[in-house]
Amino acid sequence: MKTIAITGYKAHELGIFDQKHQGIRFIKKALEQRIRELVDDGIEWFIISGQLGVELWAAEVVIDLKKEYPHIQLAVLTPFLNQEERWQETTKLFYTEIINQADFVDSITKRPYENPTQLRLKNEFIISKADGLLILFDEDKPGSPLYYLDIAKKKQEKNDFPIILITPQDLDLLVQDEIHENPKNWT
Template structure:
Protein backbone atom coordinates (compact mmCIF):
# COMPACT_ATOMS: atom_id res chain seq x y z
CA UNK A 1 0.00 0.00 0.00
CA UNK A 2 1.44 3.33 -1.08
CA UNK A 3 -1.43 5.77 -0.32
CA UNK A 4 -3.65 5.62 2.77
CA UNK A 5 -6.87 7.52 3.46
CA UNK A 6 -7.25 8.26 7.17
CA UNK A 7 -10.55 9.46 8.61
CA UNK A 8 -12.77 9.01 11.62
CA UNK A 9 -14.82 10.81 14.21
CA UNK A 10 -15.21 14.57 14.53
CA UNK A 11 -14.30 16.11 17.90
CA UNK A 12 -17.92 16.61 18.95
CA UNK A 13 -18.74 12.95 18.16
CA UNK A 14 -16.05 11.96 20.68
CA UNK A 15 -17.21 14.48 23.29
CA UNK A 16 -13.93 16.37 22.97
CA UNK A 17 -14.28 20.11 23.39
CA UNK A 18 -10.86 20.94 24.81
CA UNK A 19 -7.46 20.53 23.13
CA UNK A 20 -6.02 19.22 26.43
CA UNK A 21 -8.43 16.28 26.62
CA UNK A 22 -6.50 13.06 27.38
CA UNK A 23 -8.57 11.24 24.74
CA UNK A 24 -6.70 13.20 22.05
CA UNK A 25 -3.35 11.87 23.24
CA UNK A 26 -4.68 8.30 23.20
CA UNK A 27 -6.22 8.68 19.74
CA UNK A 28 -3.09 10.30 18.33
CA UNK A 29 -0.99 7.47 19.76
CA UNK A 30 -3.18 4.86 18.05
CA UNK A 31 -3.11 6.68 14.71
CA UNK A 32 0.64 7.23 14.88
CA UNK A 33 1.30 3.58 15.70
CA UNK A 34 -0.78 2.44 12.72
CA UNK A 35 0.75 4.94 10.29
CA UNK A 36 4.33 4.14 11.30
CA UNK A 37 3.57 0.45 10.83
CA UNK A 38 2.32 1.20 7.32
CA UNK A 39 5.34 3.42 6.52
CA UNK A 40 7.64 0.58 7.51
CA UNK A 41 5.69 -1.59 5.06
CA UNK A 42 6.05 0.84 2.14
CA UNK A 43 3.46 3.58 2.69
CA UNK A 44 4.44 6.81 0.89
CA UNK A 45 1.41 9.09 1.37
CA UNK A 46 -1.36 9.68 3.89
CA UNK A 47 -4.30 11.51 2.41
CA UNK A 48 -6.79 12.88 4.89
CA UNK A 49 -9.44 15.55 5.12
CA UNK A 50 -9.83 18.85 6.97
CA UNK A 51 -12.43 17.86 9.58
CA UNK A 52 -11.94 18.79 13.24
CA UNK A 53 -10.92 15.62 15.05
CA UNK A 54 -9.28 12.53 13.58
CA UNK A 55 -8.50 14.12 10.20
CA UNK A 56 -6.71 17.20 11.55
CA UNK A 57 -4.94 15.14 14.22
CA UNK A 58 -3.79 12.78 11.49
CA UNK A 59 -2.29 15.65 9.49
CA UNK A 60 -0.48 16.92 12.59
CA UNK A 61 0.82 13.44 13.41
CA UNK A 62 2.04 12.93 9.84
CA UNK A 63 3.86 16.26 9.86
CA UNK A 64 5.65 15.14 13.05
CA UNK A 65 6.43 11.71 11.59
CA UNK A 66 8.20 13.38 8.66
CA UNK A 67 11.07 14.20 11.05
CA UNK A 68 11.80 10.46 11.27
CA UNK A 69 10.65 9.55 7.75
CA UNK A 70 11.54 12.49 5.48
CA UNK A 71 10.38 10.73 2.28
CA UNK A 72 6.89 10.24 3.71
CA UNK A 73 4.25 12.73 2.50
CA UNK A 74 0.90 14.00 3.73
CA UNK A 75 -1.98 15.57 1.83
CA UNK A 76 -5.18 17.22 3.03
CA UNK A 77 -8.03 17.24 0.53
CA UNK A 78 -10.99 19.52 1.14
CA UNK A 79 -14.40 18.44 -0.15
CA UNK A 80 -15.31 21.87 -1.54
CA UNK A 81 -14.08 25.45 -1.83
CA UNK A 82 -14.35 27.62 1.30
CA UNK A 83 -14.61 24.55 3.54
CA UNK A 84 -14.43 25.68 7.18
CA UNK A 85 -15.10 29.36 6.43
CA UNK A 86 -17.98 29.33 8.91
CA UNK A 87 -15.76 28.03 11.75
CA UNK A 88 -14.57 30.14 14.67
CA UNK A 89 -11.33 32.02 14.03
CA UNK A 90 -9.18 29.76 16.23
CA UNK A 91 -10.36 26.66 14.32
CA UNK A 92 -9.77 28.38 10.96
CA UNK A 93 -6.26 29.29 12.08
CA UNK A 94 -5.41 25.67 12.92
CA UNK A 95 -6.79 24.45 9.59
CA UNK A 96 -4.86 27.10 7.64
CA UNK A 97 -1.64 26.20 9.47
CA UNK A 98 -2.12 22.54 8.59
CA UNK A 99 -2.88 23.39 4.95
CA UNK A 100 0.28 25.51 4.78
CA UNK A 101 2.46 22.76 6.27
CA UNK A 102 1.31 19.64 4.39
CA UNK A 103 2.97 18.50 1.17
CA UNK A 104 -0.20 18.93 -0.89
CA UNK A 105 -3.73 20.24 -0.43
CA UNK A 106 -6.54 21.11 -2.80
CA UNK A 107 -10.32 21.10 -3.19
CA UNK A 108 -12.07 18.10 -4.70
CA UNK A 109 -14.84 20.45 -5.85
CA UNK A 110 -13.79 23.91 -7.01
CA UNK A 111 -17.29 25.20 -6.08
CA UNK A 112 -18.50 26.26 -2.65
CA UNK A 113 -20.93 23.88 -0.96
CA UNK A 114 -23.89 23.19 -3.25
CA UNK A 115 -25.26 19.76 -2.27
CA UNK A 116 -24.55 16.46 -0.51
CA UNK A 117 -23.39 15.12 -3.89
CA UNK A 118 -20.10 16.98 -3.33
CA UNK A 119 -19.51 14.89 -0.21
CA UNK A 120 -20.23 11.69 -2.16
CA UNK A 121 -17.84 12.86 -4.87
CA UNK A 122 -15.27 13.53 -2.14
CA UNK A 123 -15.57 9.94 -0.86
CA UNK A 124 -15.17 8.61 -4.38
CA UNK A 125 -12.12 10.80 -4.94
CA UNK A 126 -10.50 9.63 -1.70
CA UNK A 127 -11.03 5.98 -2.56
CA UNK A 128 -9.84 6.37 -6.15
CA UNK A 129 -6.63 8.07 -4.98
CA UNK A 130 -5.73 5.64 -2.20
CA UNK A 131 -4.97 1.93 -1.83
CA UNK A 132 -6.70 1.55 1.50
CA UNK A 133 -8.19 3.33 4.49
CA UNK A 134 -7.55 3.61 8.22
CA UNK A 135 -10.69 4.55 10.12
CA UNK A 136 -11.11 5.41 13.76
CA UNK A 137 -14.57 3.93 14.09
CA UNK A 138 -16.52 1.68 16.41
CA UNK A 139 -19.71 0.16 15.00
CA UNK A 140 -21.42 0.50 18.38
CA UNK A 141 -20.95 4.28 18.26
CA UNK A 142 -22.02 5.42 14.83
CA UNK A 143 -21.06 8.83 13.54
CA UNK A 144 -20.57 10.49 10.20
CA UNK A 145 -17.71 8.07 9.46
CA UNK A 146 -20.38 5.39 9.00
CA UNK A 147 -20.98 6.79 5.50
CA UNK A 148 -17.28 6.48 4.61
CA UNK A 149 -17.27 2.92 5.90
CA UNK A 150 -20.31 2.01 3.78
CA UNK A 151 -18.64 3.45 0.67
CA UNK A 152 -15.42 1.57 1.44
CA UNK A 153 -17.32 -1.69 1.92
CA UNK A 154 -19.00 -1.17 -1.49
CA UNK A 155 -15.58 -0.55 -3.00
CA UNK A 156 -14.13 -3.70 -1.42
CA UNK A 157 -16.80 -5.76 -3.21
CA UNK A 158 -15.57 -4.46 -6.57
CA UNK A 159 -11.80 -4.18 -6.09
CA UNK A 160 -8.91 -4.86 -3.75
CA UNK A 161 -8.98 -2.08 -1.18
CA UNK A 162 -7.44 -2.41 2.28
CA UNK A 163 -9.39 -1.43 5.39
CA UNK A 164 -8.04 -1.17 8.93
CA UNK A 165 -10.20 0.10 11.76
CA UNK A 166 -9.18 1.42 15.14
CA UNK A 167 -12.06 0.73 17.52
CA UNK A 168 -12.68 1.79 21.11
CA UNK A 169 -11.25 -1.50 22.42
CA UNK A 170 -7.90 -0.69 20.78
CA UNK A 171 -8.03 2.83 22.24
CA UNK A 172 -8.70 1.35 25.67
CA UNK A 173 -5.67 -0.94 25.28
CA UNK A 174 -3.49 2.06 24.38
CA UNK A 175 -4.85 4.03 27.34
CA UNK A 176 -3.96 1.12 29.62
CA UNK A 177 -0.45 0.91 28.12
CA UNK A 178 0.02 4.64 28.67
CA UNK A 179 -1.15 4.33 32.27
CA UNK A 180 1.26 1.41 32.90
CA UNK A 181 4.11 3.38 31.36
CA UNK A 182 3.28 6.37 33.56
CA UNK A 183 3.17 4.17 36.68
CA UNK A 184 6.48 2.54 35.75
CA UNK A 185 8.13 5.97 35.48
CA UNK A 186 6.72 6.94 38.87
CA UNK A 187 8.30 3.82 40.43
CA UNK A 188 11.82 4.82 39.37
Protein backbone atom coordinates (compact mmCIF):
# COMPACT_ATOMS: atom_id res chain seq x y z
CA MET A 1 0.00 0.00 0.00
CA LYS A 2 1.34 3.42 -0.89
CA THR A 3 0.54 6.46 1.23
CA ILE A 4 1.11 10.17 0.95
CA ALA A 5 0.78 12.67 3.78
CA ILE A 6 -0.65 16.04 2.76
CA THR A 7 -0.12 19.28 4.60
CA GLY A 8 0.40 22.97 4.14
CA TYR A 9 -0.59 26.23 5.71
CA LYS A 10 -3.46 26.80 8.06
CA ALA A 11 -6.10 29.00 6.47
CA HIS A 12 -5.27 32.03 8.62
CA GLU A 13 -1.58 31.78 7.65
CA LEU A 14 -2.72 32.39 4.07
CA GLY A 15 -4.98 35.28 5.05
CA ILE A 16 -8.06 33.14 4.33
CA PHE A 17 -10.84 33.54 6.86
CA ASP A 18 -13.86 32.06 5.08
CA GLN A 19 -14.58 29.16 2.75
CA LYS A 20 -15.67 31.47 -0.08
CA HIS A 21 -12.21 33.00 -0.54
CA GLN A 22 -11.14 32.96 -4.21
CA GLY A 23 -7.68 31.57 -3.38
CA ILE A 24 -9.11 28.27 -2.14
CA ARG A 25 -10.20 27.38 -5.67
CA PHE A 26 -6.63 27.68 -6.97
CA ILE A 27 -5.15 25.81 -4.01
CA LYS A 28 -7.63 22.97 -4.57
CA LYS A 29 -6.89 22.97 -8.31
CA ALA A 30 -3.14 22.63 -7.60
CA LEU A 31 -3.82 19.88 -5.07
CA GLU A 32 -6.05 18.06 -7.53
CA GLN A 33 -3.36 18.10 -10.23
CA ARG A 34 -0.77 16.61 -7.86
CA ILE A 35 -3.17 14.10 -6.31
CA ARG A 36 -4.20 12.85 -9.78
CA GLU A 37 -0.51 12.35 -10.63
CA LEU A 38 0.01 10.48 -7.36
CA VAL A 39 -2.99 8.22 -7.99
CA ASP A 40 -1.62 7.48 -11.47
CA ASP A 41 1.67 6.53 -9.74
CA GLY A 42 -0.15 4.03 -7.50
CA ILE A 43 -0.87 6.02 -4.36
CA GLU A 44 -3.97 4.70 -2.61
CA TRP A 45 -4.02 6.38 0.81
CA PHE A 46 -3.90 10.10 1.55
CA ILE A 47 -3.25 11.06 5.18
CA ILE A 48 -4.03 14.39 6.84
CA SER A 49 -4.25 15.49 10.47
CA GLY A 50 -7.48 17.43 9.94
CA GLN A 51 -5.80 20.81 10.28
CA LEU A 52 -7.85 23.76 9.02
CA GLY A 53 -6.67 25.07 5.67
CA VAL A 54 -4.71 23.11 3.09
CA GLU A 55 -5.28 19.74 4.77
CA LEU A 56 -9.07 19.98 4.80
CA TRP A 57 -9.13 21.39 1.26
CA ALA A 58 -6.99 18.43 0.18
CA ALA A 59 -9.48 16.13 1.90
CA GLU A 60 -12.28 17.69 -0.14
CA VAL A 61 -10.29 17.03 -3.31
CA VAL A 62 -9.63 13.39 -2.37
CA ILE A 63 -13.31 12.87 -1.52
CA ASP A 64 -14.35 14.38 -4.88
CA LEU A 65 -11.80 12.24 -6.74
CA LYS A 66 -13.18 9.05 -5.16
CA LYS A 67 -16.02 9.27 -7.71
CA GLU A 68 -13.42 8.80 -10.43
CA TYR A 69 -10.96 6.66 -8.45
CA PRO A 70 -13.07 4.61 -6.00
CA HIS A 71 -10.03 2.74 -4.71
CA ILE A 72 -8.36 5.80 -3.10
CA GLN A 73 -8.76 6.33 0.61
CA LEU A 74 -8.59 9.24 3.05
CA ALA A 75 -7.20 8.88 6.57
CA VAL A 76 -7.54 11.62 9.17
CA LEU A 77 -5.12 11.18 12.07
CA THR A 78 -5.74 14.01 14.51
CA PRO A 79 -3.01 14.97 17.00
CA PHE A 80 -5.40 14.73 19.97
CA LEU A 81 -9.05 14.06 20.76
CA ASN A 82 -11.63 16.74 19.98
CA GLN A 83 -9.25 19.04 18.12
CA GLU A 84 -12.27 20.94 16.77
CA GLU A 85 -13.64 21.64 20.26
CA ARG A 86 -12.85 25.39 20.26
CA TRP A 87 -13.52 26.08 16.58
CA GLN A 88 -16.37 28.23 15.31
CA GLU A 89 -19.59 26.40 14.57
CA THR A 90 -19.38 26.72 10.75
CA THR A 91 -15.80 25.43 10.85
CA LYS A 92 -16.86 22.49 13.03
CA LEU A 93 -19.58 21.61 10.50
CA PHE A 94 -17.09 21.68 7.61
CA TYR A 95 -14.66 19.52 9.61
CA THR A 96 -17.41 17.05 10.57
CA GLU A 97 -18.44 16.67 6.91
CA ILE A 98 -14.85 15.69 6.06
CA ILE A 99 -14.52 13.33 9.04
CA ASN A 100 -17.80 11.61 8.15
CA GLN A 101 -16.55 10.89 4.62
CA ALA A 102 -13.04 9.77 5.58
CA ASP A 103 -12.18 6.08 5.32
CA PHE A 104 -10.22 6.02 8.55
CA VAL A 105 -10.23 8.44 11.51
CA ASP A 106 -8.23 8.21 14.73
CA SER A 107 -6.41 10.40 17.24
CA ILE A 108 -2.72 9.83 17.71
CA THR A 109 -2.39 10.67 21.42
CA LYS A 110 -5.87 9.40 22.45
CA ARG A 111 -6.42 12.30 24.85
CA PRO A 112 -7.49 15.96 24.64
CA TYR A 113 -4.97 18.74 24.04
CA GLU A 114 -2.35 19.00 26.76
CA ASN A 115 0.69 20.64 25.16
CA PRO A 116 2.50 21.33 21.86
CA THR A 117 4.38 18.03 22.12
CA GLN A 118 1.23 16.36 20.77
CA LEU A 119 1.61 18.35 17.55
CA ARG A 120 5.24 17.27 17.13
CA LEU A 121 4.25 13.65 17.81
CA LYS A 122 1.52 13.96 15.18
CA ASN A 123 4.00 15.17 12.57
CA GLU A 124 6.50 12.41 13.41
CA PHE A 125 3.83 9.69 13.43
CA ILE A 126 2.24 10.67 10.14
CA ILE A 127 5.60 11.00 8.37
CA SER A 128 6.62 7.59 9.76
CA LYS A 129 3.50 6.03 8.22
CA ALA A 130 3.70 7.80 4.85
CA ASP A 131 5.71 6.96 1.74
CA GLY A 132 5.98 10.65 0.76
CA LEU A 133 4.77 14.15 1.48
CA LEU A 134 2.71 16.58 -0.61
CA ILE A 135 3.07 20.05 0.86
CA LEU A 136 1.96 23.56 -0.04
CA PHE A 137 4.98 25.58 1.05
CA ASP A 138 6.73 28.88 0.45
CA GLU A 139 10.37 28.91 1.54
CA ASP A 140 10.16 32.68 2.03
CA LYS A 141 7.28 32.28 4.52
CA PRO A 142 7.92 29.04 6.44
CA GLY A 143 5.01 29.04 8.95
CA SER A 144 3.58 25.87 10.47
CA PRO A 145 4.32 23.51 7.52
CA LEU A 146 8.03 23.87 8.26
CA TYR A 147 7.69 21.48 11.23
CA TYR A 148 6.33 18.74 8.96
CA LEU A 149 8.90 19.50 6.28
CA ASP A 150 11.85 19.26 8.69
CA ILE A 151 10.74 15.78 9.81
CA ALA A 152 10.16 14.72 6.20
CA LYS A 153 13.65 15.91 5.18
CA LYS A 154 15.19 13.84 8.01
CA LYS A 155 13.33 10.77 6.76
CA GLN A 156 14.39 11.59 3.19
CA GLU A 157 18.06 11.53 4.25
CA LYS A 158 17.72 7.85 5.24
CA ASN A 159 15.01 6.55 2.87
CA ASP A 160 13.44 7.05 -0.51
CA PHE A 161 10.88 9.61 0.63
CA PRO A 162 9.64 12.02 -2.04
CA ILE A 163 8.68 15.52 -0.95
CA ILE A 164 6.38 17.10 -3.51
CA LEU A 165 6.09 20.87 -3.20
CA ILE A 166 3.29 23.12 -4.36
CA THR A 167 4.82 26.58 -4.41
CA PRO A 168 3.41 30.10 -4.76
CA GLN A 169 4.76 30.02 -8.32
CA ASP A 170 2.63 26.94 -9.06
CA LEU A 171 -0.44 28.81 -7.82
CA ASP A 172 0.49 31.91 -9.83
CA LEU A 173 0.69 29.78 -12.99
CA LEU A 174 -2.82 28.44 -12.38
CA VAL A 175 -4.12 31.99 -11.97
CA GLN A 176 -2.33 33.12 -15.14
CA ASP A 177 -3.68 30.12 -17.08
CA GLU A 178 -7.21 31.01 -16.04
CA ILE A 179 -6.73 34.64 -17.06
CA HIS A 180 -5.48 33.60 -20.50
CA GLU A 181 -8.18 30.97 -21.01
CA ASN A 182 -11.03 33.40 -20.37
CA PRO A 183 -11.28 36.28 -22.88
CA LYS A 184 -13.40 38.27 -20.40
CA ASN A 185 -10.23 38.71 -18.35
CA TRP A 186 -8.34 40.35 -21.20
CA THR A 187 -9.87 43.79 -20.85
